[in-house]
Amino acid sequence: MERITITVDEDLLKEIDALSARRGYKSRSEIFRDMAREALAREAIDAAEQVDGDEPCFGTLTYVYDHGIRDLPIRLTDNHHAHHALSIATTHVHVNHDNCLEVSILSGTAGNLRKFADSVTSQRGVRYGKLHIMPLEGEDGHHHFHSHSHHRHDDHDH
Template sequence: MQRVTVTLDDDLMTEIDKLIAVRGYQNRSEAIRDLARAGLRQAAQQEGSQEDNVGVLSYVYDHEARDLARRLTSAFHSHHDLTVASMHVHLDHDNCLEVAILKGPMKDLQHFADHVIAERSVRHGNLELIPAPGTPATVSPSKHGHVHGS
């Protein structure tokens, strides 16, 4: 692990300290490491990283909508190379929640998620992108000496 000295203005440090209190970090270093990882993920997204990433696609849809279930199933079959697993939950009489775990290049995951979320009668959708374990933004040594993804 590297030690780095950083000078931050008082207002920024106050905001970081608030984050530390809200999220329950044990110290400033843990919080700043997480913020750095988040910044690296954002930069990778903006650059369209070709490295494999993990994506969690969640969306709520009207299961009675005409042909929607068929179209969604067809979309997932057409992108079987990106799909790792999925889960289907009946929320109520009209709404279903699907959660799909995806893996692949960031731009491919984003393109696929955009397609699913844009389907008519998909009421809510979100893609959370996470660099795949082993990429620089996720590697951190544990207290046991081996590497964990964040």
């Protein structure tokens, strides 16, 4: 067995300690091992059900972040700009003094949506990140990717 050191926010550690007590764990190591196993098992299930990486999809990326973390809001905004071809819209909500909730509506291949989601949710200070992917399927059972262009509506357009 290997020994590691991790850094955890004080509030998160209080929640983990409370969960540990409710479940009857004898040590923090035991609950962290179980949480890691649960996350790995969930990832394996998600991977088995995931849409093919090249398949065109819509997705929603929902996450909460601490806007007080140094440069985090700027890094998140820069990341969205760097992936502007995927982003359709983002809604930003001020949850409380410290936290913001964002929901981004995305469109692109499943693989690109996953990469973008990972680049957002892996940032220090981002919590509760979840990507939901919906494949595009037409009435004929085939997948279709529809894009549209924005255009002006002049008075003479019919």
